[in-house]
Amino acid sequence: MTVLDHRHRTPVPGWMPGATAPRTDPAPLLPDPSPVRLLGTPALEKYEPALLRELYRRLVVGRRYNQQATTLTKQGRLAVYPASTGQEACQVAAALALGEQDWLFPSYRDTLAVVSRGVDPLEALTLLRGSAHTGYDPRASRTAPLCTPLATQAPHAVGLAHAARLRGEPVVALAMLGDGGTSEGDFHEALNFAAVLGAPVVFLVQNNGYAISVPLSAQSAAPSLAHKAVGYGMPGRLVDGNDAPAVHAVLTEAVERARTGGGPTLVEALTYRVEAHTNADDATRYRDEPEVAAWREHDPILLMEHALRELGVLDDDLAQEAADEAEALAARMRAEFHADPELDPMSLFAHVYAEPTAQLREQAAQLAEELAAEAEVSEQ
């Protein structure tokens, strides 16, 4: 049997003369008018306390990770860091919603999701440290390289998910994007391919209000970014991105739907970029403190801690455990990043092609000579 035959059973060309109804019912594809929330609702009680505690622990560790990475930029140990501070609920929920065999397609802002998946921070941060483009093994970690050209990772996720499906392997791909990234053509093309192919992929748009300095209102006039889904024929879901259990629930449902042949889902998580775009950015040029303050109060960790304590699944000991683990991670990061990275100039030529071309061998020899000469000079 071929995976794609269904596309050839659907009415061709899709409309018949004098047709009176859309090919499919749009209603189920539209997001609910208000974002999904669980924290502070009775529905939360239905959730595994273990899962809630796991989310909480990862949130606390994740916040500390963001703080430490930011500190490392001030110490010149990282070249640049786009913090996900305030977006930790999306980051850890994304990591937790995926199984071992699933693939994550992160952007430059999603190193916390990568680390939360189990990649070592030192390896996850080589790009931002400046020592190597990708420091981890994408195949081994089922995590694509951090993607900088906006939305270009979206079609990669579609292709990988499609390939796995062709092979009959129950792999789901989760692509993480920002609100600004949804304006790029690649976002559009990827969602359309995913829907047409019925690929097992989930698109998570972290709508953090800004694309560097550009607010969402100058980025899109849509009722919500989740409303884009119906235009591709996939469901769109709107969730409070600072409500970790809600994000986890919506993503998990979408991942399972994809895994069981239900096709792709677009999830918009409403969150906020509490820090500047990166340490190099000056957010005071384009937004006011009151706006930031309002969101600081809607902090994913505060909301979580409050709700879990009310629910009685979190106590001081657990909170302390999480805090200790966070400190341990921060300490390890400080230690690891304090040491200078090992750099091999000759590595520049090693992986351009499977085999270096004659031209690259010549150029490598030239650099080797130069380095030898320099070495001599510095010895004298």
Place this chain on the structure above:
Amino acid sequence: MTVLDHRHRTPVPGWMPGATAPRTDPAPLLPDPSPVRLLGTPALEKYEPALLRELYRRLVVGRRYNQQATTLTKQGRLAVYPASTGQEACQVAAALALGEQDWLFPSYRDTLAVVSRGVDPLEALTLLRGSAHTGYDPRASRTAPLCTPLATQAPHAVGLAHAARLRGEPVVALAMLGDGGTSEGDFHEALNFAAVLGAPVVFLVQNNGYAISVPLSAQSAAPSLAHKAVGYGMPGRLVDGNDAPAVHAVLTEAVERARTGGGPTLVEALTYRVEAHTNADDATRYRDEPEVAAWREHDPILLMEHALRELGVLDDDLAQEAADEAEALAARMRAEFHADPELDPMSLFAHVYAEPTAQLREQAAQLAEELAAEAEVSEQ
């Protein structure tokens, strides 16, 4: 006052913490479940008989234009012709919905709309004849060059409409696209820009069921292409593309909305490409005759003629007048295209830049020499 200030008054970043509703109401942006139709409905009686007759006349002339152009390809007088046979209702309604000062952005398939706007067929067809890229004056005719790279004309329409709005001039731009073109990133980027800028532009998607050989079902999984509109925050309209008064009514409403500051609209017209993609294509490879036959019965001219005669606004004299005008056009085309075009090789260098560069002057001189040498030889 600045045109764009409104964008800066809307809530920034668009969502407030704990928000409970989309920024705008999606309902009015969704298309009606069934396509707008007027022919054979009581609503038709409300229409100006003069307008209905004008549409009919243009349909008849347009069909003949398509037939004659196709014949010219068989005679080698046109290099290639993508016929709009069966889509004449969209073509003539688009031309008629625009005012003098408005701009049309046609694709390669829309030469009938260009001619229906008043451009001479000989000038409209130089691209497909192979004698010149663009044979008409886009400024004088307010008609952009026929666009071949799919959907790339869409952002041009947005930019032109935006520029006119900045100048305070009541100009509307109408961009014509195909169903396949909606899959391109440029379509997405253009619609988003239009909605964010509130540009006075109308996007007319002629969904003729195919992109060359690829049926809509392999192009999009959306309930309808008009459902894409809500994802940009603009209204989407679905219309029977073979119902000329319906297409005209929907487009006219969208054009007026744009002209009066209401912003862009996406219109999907359901029609069918009765002929092959071009004379060079072999449609039997990918679709069956019964499908084509069904659409031939839903012919825009048959539907129109039947309805107008029922309504009593069309009689044999009028039908004959239209037929005569059609024949006159066909005869003129035969005559004009029988003569070989005047070609000037040196024109290759004349318009690459405002002033030919030194390099182009050298190259022009080289070609001039070669031509002189050839001339000498042929004289002997």
Place this chain on the structure above:
Amino acid sequence: MTTSVSPRTASMAQALNSALRDALREDPTVHVLGEDVGALGGVFRITDGLTAEFGPDRCLDTPLAEAGILGTAIGMAMYGLRPVVEMQFDAFAYPALEQLFSHVAKMRNRTAGKLPLPITVRIPYGGGIGGVEHHSDASEAYYTSTPGLHVVTPGTVADAYGLLRASIASDDPVVFLEPKRLYWGKDELDPAAPVEPIGTAVLRRTGTSAVLITYGPSLPVCLAAAEAAKAEGWDLAVLDLRTLVPFDDETVCRVVRSLGRAVVVHEASGFGGTGAEIAARVTERCFHHLAAPVLRVTGFDIPYPPPMLEHHHLPGVDRILDAVARLQWED
């Protein structure tokens, strides 16, 4: 390699079709995707019959979006498949250039070899078939100036088969440029013949006066020019590069040093064209063997002309012989 056919005469289009069919048969990880590659068999029929034989999973009609096509192929390759992408025409590959430059060319390097992308991007290129604007661009310079890509372009029926097989088998991404005006020319094809590896130029015609260095669509023009040159008393060699990246410096320099005179011929615009690299590197390496500067015969520095004027733009026999005449024979 096992093959679908025994020796026969075939057009380049048929040879390419055979190469795809044989690759699909032999390697289950090979997948073809692009616009109209299914039931239609592609606008040039290069994929004719593949979906019928291998099904839509192996030869897929995609939605109409080139960045989406190449981006999807990247993801497929990341999972271990070997995608062959068809771009419908040269200028319609441009929407995919970001995916090509920022990912296809860089992924292996970016991941220290962990994520190679064995993708073949087939692009019909160049003019001479009376195509309207955007259907005749000679766009090779964009690819040859991008490190991380291999760029291959056959000039004969046999190479069309052999080099496409080699490109699909390559673990590096290959931009495979198909000279569309040679699609219909027929010649002997023995699919069982040993395939020359990517990266080797070949001397199509020996000569003693000077060498014409060319590739793809200009090969037959150069062979015709060499014939015509005899009347002028020149015995011209013709060198077919076949692969533009990696460049076969050894073969090219050996020939140029032995003859001392060379003309580079391609139909792409001259300024910034691939011919500039060829002339520059040959001169760097063979300077003291040159009796005259390496000259270039190319298309003009203009957008591709409308069909009725394209013959003025494309390098022809006379323009090539004019260049040969300028190789300072008086020296």
Place this chain on the structure above:
Amino acid sequence: MTTSVSPRTASMAQALNSALRDALREDPTVHVLGEDVGALGGVFRITDGLTAEFGPDRCLDTPLAEAGILGTAIGMAMYGLRPVVEMQFDAFAYPALEQLFSHVAKMRNRTAGKLPLPITVRIPYGGGIGGVEHHSDASEAYYTSTPGLHVVTPGTVADAYGLLRASIASDDPVVFLEPKRLYWGKDELDPAAPVEPIGTAVLRRTGTSAVLITYGPSLPVCLAAAEAAKAEGWDLAVLDLRTLVPFDDETVCRVVRSLGRAVVVHEASGFGGTGAEIAARVTERCFHHLAAPVLRVTGFDIPYPPPMLEHHHLPGVDRILDAVARLQWED
């Protein structure tokens, strides 16, 4: 031209900002658009204060889509405006390449002059600032090999102002490449000084031994190399091309003929780089004046390295002097 400032020292970034401000003041048809060009003033602050002074109609924060930005600019130009587009970084211009190649470069020609597109596309390019991948590409070859575009790249503060004014005033589309690593270097700026037209190279340093031909980010490196060369007994001239298209053959060839030795220096990868065109055309036109082949010192043929390794990739003084040493002085 009237100007916003009297003579002063300014950084290249400030000079570019002044040029935009003065153009916006003097010509109501000039409009700036791009990502973050508004309140933020652009990630490099080149548009700092423009929206504050001229409002969002004149300096627009667009949605995040480069093809959309350039495509919208095309439509604006079709209506008679003079758009200045900012691409945020070199590699982020790639999504707009189809609009650039298929429309911006061709529209005037396609319409027999009826629809000129006086668009300036500003692109910060090149490395040396410790940017992560995709933030340091030297992408000029893609533009210089596309007929219909002008390609301009300043190497000094004064040229940054003058050439940007000239580019915006040009009725042809200009790809204006800004060497981002020179943004912060200060120098004298007299906005009232007469502006050299597009298309003229300038000798930055006279010399008697050989000439370094360069542009943009490599200009200061070449000047430093010329200084260092004195110790080796070489008196090097330094030629700043400033405009890559249209190319100033006259000035370049005059200098090369007078010295007989030349090295082309740029940081872009060598293979298929713009330096190949320079070396090839100089050799074609000055062959018998050359005592040695025109050599090239360029970046390696590799994807741009991570920041901590980029200094190995970028041409430096030593690498340039090594090339000068290979100019066959024994002859």
